[in-house]
Amino acid sequence: MATVRLLTDSEVEAIPAAKAVFDDIRATRKSDFVNNFWRALANDPALLERTWQELKAVMVADGALDPLVREMIYIAVSTANGCTYCIHSHTASARAKGMTDAQHGELLAVIGLAGKTNHLVTAMQVPVDAAFEVKS
Amino acid sequence: MATVRLLTDSEVEAIPAAKAVFDDIRATRKSDFVNNFWRALANDPALLERTWQELKAVMVADGALDPLVREMIYIAVSTANGCTYCIHSHTASARAKGMTDAQHGELLAVIGLAGKTNHLVTAMQVPVDAAFEVKS
Amino acid sequence: MATVRLLTDSEVEAIPAAKAVFDDIRATRKSDFVNNFWRALANDPALLERTWQELKAVMVADGALDPLVREMIYIAVSTANGCTYCIHSHTASARAKGMTDAQHGELLAVIGLAGKTNHLVTAMQVPVDAAFEVKS
Amino acid sequence: MATVRLLTDSEVEAIPAAKAVFDDIRATRKSDFVNNFWRALANDPALLERTWQELKAVMVADGALDPLVREMIYIAVSTANGCTYCIHSHTASARAKGMTDAQHGELLAVIGLAGKTNHLVTAMQVPVDAAFEVKS
Amino acid sequence: MATVRLLTDSEVEAIPAAKAVFDDIRATRKSDFVNNFWRALANDPALLERTWQELKAVMVADGALDPLVREMIYIAVSTANGCTYCIHSHTASARAKGMTDAQHGELLAVIGLAGKTNHLVTAMQVPVDAAFEVKS
Amino acid sequence: MATVRLLTDSEVEAIPAAKAVFDDIRATRKSDFVNNFWRALANDPALLERTWQELKAVMVADGALDPLVREMIYIAVSTANGCTYCIHSHTASARAKGMTDAQHGELLAVIGLAGKTNHLVTAMQVPVDAAFEVKS
Known part of the structure; x- marks a missing residue:
């Protein structure tokens, strides 16, 4: 049980800034699966966006x-x-x-x-x- | 300032079990330098020996x-x-x-x-x- | 699963020093609910008493x-x-x-x-x- | 003693990406003083830039x-x-x-x-x- | 749920180096019960052996x-x-x-x-x- | 270098609640020496008093x-x-x-x-x- 709600895909759909990050996660990973960490962060789209961009730069980039x-x-x-x-x-x-x-x-x-x-x-x-x- | 004494080479010389580990550290590293961690552990030759053997197995071995x-x-x-x-x-x-x-x-x-x-x-x-x- | 038992209300009733703390928790919080932390501490009434008094001083007082x-x-x-x-x-x-x-x-x-x-x-x-x- | 060098102002001057961050730190804080944390991070201008942008968003912004x-x-x-x-x-x-x-x-x-x-x-x-x- | 498999007794039987440690655990503790920590470590018999020897020296010996x-x-x-x-x-x-x-x-x-x-x-x-x- | 001032004996003398704790520390320990932890806590006499009473109950009492x-x-x-x-x-x-x-x-x-x-x-x-x- 988390201390924040884990947003479902349909809830994320309703938040354009979060939706854009989820789309990029799926495109980058070539998978439809989005794990709970991002669903928890989606409550704060700005924090979600910054964290994903940092993760891409640090863990994914050459x-x-x-x-x-x-x-x-x-x-x-x-x-x-x-x-x-x-x-x-x-x-x-x-x-x-x-x-x-x-x-x-x-x-x-x-x-x-x-x-x-x-x-x-x-x-x-x-x-x-x-x-x-x-x-x- | 440590909570134990850092043994000098001459003090280690007087403790055969510690001396043997220091000799192996020097031979393994091909250097006369023995850093303070080992000089602190030398107060307890059995702990020194176990720790060095583990470090060799984990960090040095192929x-x-x-x-x-x-x-x-x-x-x-x-x-x-x-x-x-x-x-x-x-x-x-x-x-x-x-x-x-x-x-x-x-x-x-x-x-x-x-x-x-x-x-x-x-x-x-x-x-x-x-x-x-x-x-x- | 805790490493100590969580005392029930009836068990706490039997320990006057713990009972007094539970009464004060309920009066201070204006609620009958006493959470598991206090039920675990009730195994040691002196520790329970000190911890509750400190919590009141630090978290509740003006x-x-x-x-x-x-x-x-x-x-x-x-x-x-x-x-x-x-x-x-x-x-x-x-x-x-x-x-x-x-x-x-x-x-x-x-x-x-x-x-x-x-x-x-x-x-x-x-x-x-x-x-x-x-x-x- | 740090495990990286603390860059001086003249060394930072020679790295445009780091220089831009230092300029923004000084402008944002209205002070010429730049503390050691940023001088250490300046060894990696991309990490410096990301960290400063995050700090501004989290600690400085309304x-x-x-x-x-x-x-x-x-x-x-x-x-x-x-x-x-x-x-x-x-x-x-x-x-x-x-x-x-x-x-x-x-x-x-x-x-x-x-x-x-x-x-x-x-x-x-x-x-x-x-x-x-x-x-x- | 562990990040490694917990080996069963029959799996351990098939790994002589792990089997020897399990035998010694049972003999030392005078009990057939071997807890999950050792079943997890059994995936790496050398790590299992070193850890058990250290535990015996530090926690069991006089x-x-x-x-x-x-x-x-x-x-x-x-x-x-x-x-x-x-x-x-x-x-x-x-x-x-x-x-x-x-x-x-x-x-x-x-x-x-x-x-x-x-x-x-x-x-x-x-x-x-x-x-x-x-x-x- | 601490983030609070370490109060000297003469400064503590001027704060009755802190002075009482320092007197009890000296009497309990049968020594005039009061170490820096208490001199730092003396900035907040209530915190000093609670911490000393807890330390006496936990570390000194039978x-x-x-x-x-x-x-x-x-x-x-x-x-x-x-x-x-x-x-x-x-x-x-x-x-x-x-x-x-x-x-x-x-x-x-x-x-x-x-x-x-x-x-x-x-x-x-x-x-x-x-x-x-x-x-x-």
Whole structure:
């Protein structure tokens, strides 16, 4: 149960600004399926529009990182933040982009190790080595 | 200032189990430099040994993910967990493994977007779409 | 499913210290409804009493901030901490205090932006500008 | 020490896309001061541009929430996320927008209470009351 | 619904490395019950093996801390990280090791207080007193 | 640098409600030293008073948990929340209450393991076993 309503297609049809974003989501993904995140955001068309444009620029556009790598980074952040929905949706995206079981296993192993060492470093309050500083 | 002492090389010399790990760190990395994280862990040789063996298995050994990709995943988790030391040390590692400024910029963009959508999804408590469920 | 039992009204009746708090909750809120948080805390009447007194002082008493603003701040913290129950209960409270859809949308937009910039700042480890320091 | 370089004004001058954003920041804020966050983002002009446009839309534009309230929500999220820089910069912004000591004290009290109850609720895994669900 | 499959006993039987860990879990715990965490990890036998060995060394082996105290520390971390599964499984473990209702109540009270003061300290950015520094 | 002023003893003298709390802190701890957390809270005497009374009830009063165990639980929560000040102050308190190096090492090992398994469980979204549910 969400704290906002999830808009149906017919409700979105009645909001031109939201409708335009839904059309672009479907065209970009070549699929009629629009997941709940966008249906929740559709309550605020300006927020929907900004978020979709940012997602297209960061996750869809060509860039220096492979799209699958970007999905795995997304899963890593979402795990540390405990976002159930995000973990599910981006694990599904990563699989759709070809993530193998072996790659998923290694992703989990790195996330687990980072979770462990993050806690150890923080509990010990280890000072940053001078060698790691960026030269200006 | 740490909550434990950072052991010097001469102190580590006096603890055979810690000395063996430091020797392996130096041999594996082909460098005499041992950063503060290991000097802090050296207070508990068993914890030092387990952590180093895990790091070697997860971050150094050959696998299905490129070592640079693993470093970027590590940075992503460490950022969401707010671990200053870890962000510095693994950003330095990623650069040493060839991360370009363009790749770093995209890593930051994905981390920022995930941070944003994680918060939006959580505040709206969006339910997971059935389409994202793993088939058993 | 909770990790403690949720006490029923008849069980609370049998614990005078818990009964007194439940009576005050009902009188303060002018409603017979007592939500699950208090039923869980009732297992430890001293913790129940301290928590309710603090909530009354911070969220109910007259003060320098509008009660609706306090609810929105509560939602913001609860979102960043990923507390599903708290997000639901305080979003309901905010709506009961008059939060409009437009205000909710802006609250979400600020929470999302803060989530994004928090992650960007942390990943880049931006040093605090001298201009932001408090003068002593 | 940041993990990216903080660009100086003369370096920004050499990047037209970044220069345009810095000019707009100065014009919007009616101040020559540009804080370190933007100097760090300037390494990636597209990320700088998107982030500034979003911040203007969410924090500066007229809306349903008072700009001071938005700053307090920002501080709340940044506190729960442990973002030192963000807490400093937005506390300074809130003060510049008229936050009194009494308002700051109440903001802190709400943040502290939410931190406490978030942890209690999570440790007890309290189920959401049906009364809090959004009607669809 | 998990993002990986939960392996059944017959599936685990077919993976010798996973089977050996399951056998050791059962022998160590003197129980045939193997909880879902291990069934999820069984997809990656090396990660399963490392995690179980670490858990045995840290949580089961004799040491300087009482096993019940270790379980309560585990619950504390899991609460702050918002890990629903971990809170449930380790609260059950703590109860199996003799945690009384009074001890659970105090554990909750400390977790709640720490959650509150963590947020207050962070929002106020209180500098560490020199008296708290470790002498080197 | 804090976001509020740290009140000096002479400033506290001028605020009777704050002065009374400082006197009780000194009497309770049998020490003239009052650390920065209380000097920051003294800006809001009501918040100072409530927080100190809660800390006395939870951390100082006799109870079912040893005071050293409570300090270790506090450190565990503060680590997961990344509260530098709290980690330093409560590690110092734990040492003052007799925490040995071996106990500190085990505390760190449990915190690290919980950090790791919290992340693994969350990334895999493991469902809670029915066996862990509280019987009502």
